């Protein structure tokens with residue numbers, strides 16, 4: 001069986017609708033590597049989305065994928081064995097591993113003729129509303145973005161840790177009453193300051209605070225969690241399954257992303273482990289095309305909070321997949337993860353999308 005497997009990858013640059021500024025970086029594009037895994041005329045699609053600050057590149061992801069011996073797909077349904085061996089090829093390379101995992105899941109779902117939410121036994125109606133991310137901007141720009149987005153989205157996520165945190169929250173509140181989730185990206189360094197800010201945020205319709213302080217500030221984060229009126233969610237502190245246990249007692253929840261945790265298989269295991277540790281779960285994303293977002297959306301019915309707007313921030317999405325409906329990213333009905341290249345889904349947009 002292995003002789004006929006093919007794994008192809010191609011570099012693609014995602015162009016963002018708005019410049020995306022965090023507490024410690026700013027950019028207008030995100031590099032991604034699009035992957036096709038083909039056997040017997042069936043193609044599974046995968047993606048490695050790689051924000052530059054995480055260290056992987058299109059070149060390192062392509063090199064990693066080239067090291068996968070496709071003979072290990074002798075029985076592609078043995079995902080524990082197959083993905084375990086892919087994981088063992090080298091440390092790191094989380095986004096590259098995710099591309100292979102996503103493509104394999106897509107291929108398997110197509111062979112089974114079912115979307116993954118059905119294979120996992122989930123109700124797509126249980127997918128929570130997704131937040132729409134607003135980067136660090138001048139307050140007037142924030143107000144305009146919030147006003148334009150408030151009809152379509154039922155939650156915002158705003159990046160704080162800059163110099164105008166309260167002004168940006170105020171700008172959203174001038175535009176809309178939409179619930180807000182706050183992501184500080186480790187940007188606060190004093191726990192008393194962090195607590196004061198969180199106590200104020202709790203009066204502004206904020207639902208949760210993500211990674212308020214640096215990952216290494218474990219004692220301060222635990223101190224903050226005991227006093228915070230809002231749930232504190234780990235993002236940078238939790239990459240993979242092995243990290244989930246360390247979040248208990250320090251955070252109230254974890255933000256799981258396919259590009260951090262190597263894909264759908266490990267994400268599902270992380271969700272289950274988090275539940276067992278009484279942690280709440282957010283399913284997040286990087287700036288990604290609808291390929292990786294559609295894969296994550298298949299797991300969305302399992303989580304408390306979705307932050308799956310990555311493809312909605314992209315101006316040149318090369319895939320047609322999970323769509324926004326009543327503020328939620330709803331899993332596709334098509335088999336696998338359900339995303340298909342726009343050149344297949346709609347030939348009219350081929351030239352602009354690829």
Ligand SMILES: [Mg+2]
Nearest residue numbers: 183210211235
């Ligand atoms: Mg985050």
